[in-house]
Amino acid sequence: MTLDERKKLILGSIIKDYVETAEPVGSRAVVKKHDLKFSAATVRNEMADLEEMGYLEQPHTSAGRIPSEMGFRYYVDWMMEKEHLDEKEAETLQRILQSGSQEWNELAQHISSFLAQVTNYTSFVIVPAVRLSDFRYLQLVPVDQNKALVLVVTDxxxxxxxxxxxxxxxxxxxxxxxxxxxxxxxxxxxxGEIKRSTLSQLRDSLRQRRKLIDRILESIDNLLDNSTSERVVVSGALNILNEPEFKDIEKIRRVLAILDEADRLRHILPDSTGDEVDIRIGKENLADDIKEMSLVFSGYKTFGEMGKIGVIGPVRMEYWKAAGSVESVCDIVEDTIKKK
Structure with missing residues (x-):
């Protein structure tokens, strides 16, 4: 159902105020805070209409209203303007991706931590299973006394x-x-083409360093095995404790259990994800344990495969900031990968 401009203005004002305060919003507060050009009585009538239409709800203990999940959905679909990363935030992420270790699993941890910090929600990065192609080169880099880094680069x-x-x-x-x-x-x-005969030739070529070669070969084997499986990185799990909706210990326990188990988090997301931001609000989520929360996520392409980046938080979420941040992060990550 399409709302007229006055109802949109009032619904948007109530959503912004409720997200900020977590308290029901009254008509007088809306008029005063947003300097509306009509009376509190008019706002009250419009709020009653919005409640009847299903976009607002009235808690029993309050004269004010709060947005319903249907109200948030209307706002997200028809009214919301995304707030993308600002120039300083974008530059910070670019520096993170371009400096330090370039191993993708470690970069995913940095991306997830960055997103949790800028949104104040719990963030996640799902690194897809990557099908390795040709072995490109190996480098041994001394890092500490008696230690070196085995650096493997593949197409x-x-x-x-x-x-x-x-x-x-x-x-x-x-x-x-x-x-x-x-x-x-x-x-x-x-x-799969690195045969035992090749490894034997390597040992023969470097016989005087047999013990070291065995360590390097074991490292290569572990790296190649670990690189081909999907991985989930979660950051800012404790951000959920800052939300008044989650003061109940049982709620916190259920949410933290989801965030602590990679498989559970992976399975609450759809298998196929495009490069558009997807927003699942409350009961739109299929998993029972997450029906009091919202997901904002998008797919990103890495080495020919599709991963996922997103945030999880309360239904009372800054969707405009969350969606814009996720979209910006995905764009910057894809641009970085293309330049590798």
Missing amino acids: PGMIMHRKIEVPEDINAEELDQIGRVFTQMLGGKKP
């Missing part, structure tokens, strides 16, 4: 690393030489 530009112990008497030049031998023998091969 399509996926970078993985793992720290290993190295003998005291080995130097950076020798580590670099060992890395070149690995790259020469494994370069251009798919993970």
Whole structure:
């Protein structure tokens, strides 16, 4: 049902006030705060109409109204203007993605933490299962005394690393030489094509460092195994405690259980997700444990696969900020990946 401009103005004002205060909103407060050009009596009549239409609800203990889930849905679909990341926030995320470790799983943790910070909601990043293509190169980088980083790069530009112990008497030049031998023998091969005979040749080529080679091979094996499975990263889980709707211990327990179990969070989202922001409000969610919450998420493309980035919070959510932030983050992440 289409609302006239006056009803839209009043509904939007009530939603903004309720999201800010978590308290029912009265007609006089709406007129005063938003400097409306009509009387409190007129606003009261319009609020009664909006309640009858299903867009507002009146708690039994209050003369004010709160938005219903239907009211939030109308606002999201027909009235909302997204608030994207501002220039400073966008630059901060770009710096995070372009500096430090370039392993994708670690970047996902940084993205999730950033999104939780700018929205003040719990955020999640689902890293899709990536089908690895050709082995590109391996590098051994000394990082601490008796430790080095095994850095593996595969097409399509996926970078993985793992720290290993190295003998005291080995130097950076020798580590670099060992890395070149690995790259020469494994370069251009798919993970499934790296046969035992090739690994035996590597051991023979580097016989004097047999123990170190075994550690490197074990690291490669673990990295390739771990890189091909879907992974869920959650940040800001305790942000939910800041919301007055979740002061009930049982509610908190159920919500934190969902956030603590990657499989449960993964399964409350649809299998297929496009690159448009999707908003699921309260009872629109299929999982019972999340029907008092809302999800705002979008798909993003990484190395030819589709992952998901989003936030989870109360129905009383700043949808305009959440949707705009998720959309901005997805765009910046995709642009970063394309440049790799």
